[in-house]
Structures are given as structure tokens and as C-alpha cells.
Amino acid sequence: MEATDRDMPEQHAPRPTPEQIERLPYRPCVGLMLLNSRGQVFVAQRVDVRGTAWQMPQGGIDPGESPREAAMRELKEEIGTDSAEILAESAHWHRYDLPAHLIPKVWGGKYRGQTQKWFALRFTGDDAEIDLEAHEQEFQAWCWADVDKLASMIVPFKRDVYDQVIDEFRPVVDRLRGGGAS
Numbered sequence: 001m002e003a004t005d006r007d008m009p010e011q012h013a014p015r016p017t018p019e020q021i022e023r024l025p026y027r028p029c030v031g032l033m034l035l036n037s038r039g040q041v042f043v044a045q046r047v048d049v050r051g052t053a054w055q056m057p058q059g060g061i062d063p064g065e066s067p068r069e070a071a072m073r074e075l076k077e078e079i080g081t082d083s084a085e086i087l088a089e090s091a092h093w094h095r096y097d098l099p100a101h102l103i104p105k106v107w108g109g110k111y112r113g114q115t116q117k118w119f120a121l122r123f124t125g126d127d128a129e130i131d132l133e134a135h136e137q138e139f140q141a142w143c144w145a146d147v148d149k150l151a152s153m154i155v156p157f158k159r160d161v162y163d164q165v166i167d168e169f170r171p172v173v174d175r176l177r178g179g180g181a182s
Helices: 018-023 067-079 099-105 149-151 154-175
Strands: 026-033 041-046 056-062 082-088 092-096 113-123 138-145
Touching: 018 099, 026 067, 026 154, 041 067, 041 149, 056 067, 067 082, 067 113, 067 138, 067 149, 082 154, 092 154, 113 154, 149 154
Parallel strands: 026 113
Antiparallel strands: 026 041, 026 056, 041 138, 082 113, 092 113
């Protein structure tokens, strides 16, 4: 679940102080760089965000679930298919902080942001398998984008993480662009 105006409570919660934010934990989740055979990245536009912010699929890790299990579950929930194979896993967890004004509106104000284990996956299916309405719809549109254009499509508070993930998975993208499958 992402930062949205729909997540706002009936009464506006007060903006937390910097000290309160500092004490909040990060929400553990996974991020998915789904790549097609040409090395392009799946990105989607959220239904609950105004403007043209796009993102790669991501979502929380359920209790007792491994990050790899969460990655495949989230893929199926968010885009309607799990026709993919994991090619790489990030060496470490990446994290971002929500802007302070969003903290009371997202995840019940329990988290300051997310800590994410990222996976690079090769899409093994057909584009027709992608169904944004297969589960609780989170996205309204999707496309395959060039990896070098991702950062400009993403909300500013996630750009540093996206830049790090792109740098880490660049060899995987380059192999797919060159026609290799691994």
C-alpha cells in the first residue's frame, strides 16, 4: 500500500514531530524489477495517487514469509501473473523515508518508511497475462520502460532507492539487452 489521500483518516492526525518520526520503524517489504526479454522494466501507475507517478511492483512481507516468497506473491497480486523467474536478489536492504506529511496517512502512521529487499526477475509469460484487476487493484496503467528513464518517472522520495537498485541490477539488465537469459 502506498501513500495516498484515500488513506487519510476522517480526522486529520497531527503531523508527527521529528523526534516521533525517528522512533518509528521501517515497514519490511519487497521490491520487484520485472524485466522483459529486451531488458525493459515493468512500471505501473497507481490508482490512488494524483499525477503521473509510476513505480515498480512492491509490497509488504507477511509474518512467516521469506522475502522470495513475498516477491512471488506480490507479483501475482499486483499484476495478475507470477510468470517470472528470479535472476538476482539485492545484496542488502534498501530503505526510504516517507515525507513527514504522509506518515499519519499511510499504514496507520506506524512506519516512517519502508526497508526493501529487491529482486530482479525475468518475465517468462506473455503481456496478455498481465491483469491489473486480478486482485485488489493497485494500478491503473502499465508499460515496459527503459531502465534509464525510471528515475524520472518515480515520486521524488523513492528516487534514491531506485537509483541504487538500478545500479545494482544493471548487469542483469545489460545481459537481457544483449540477448542473454541469466
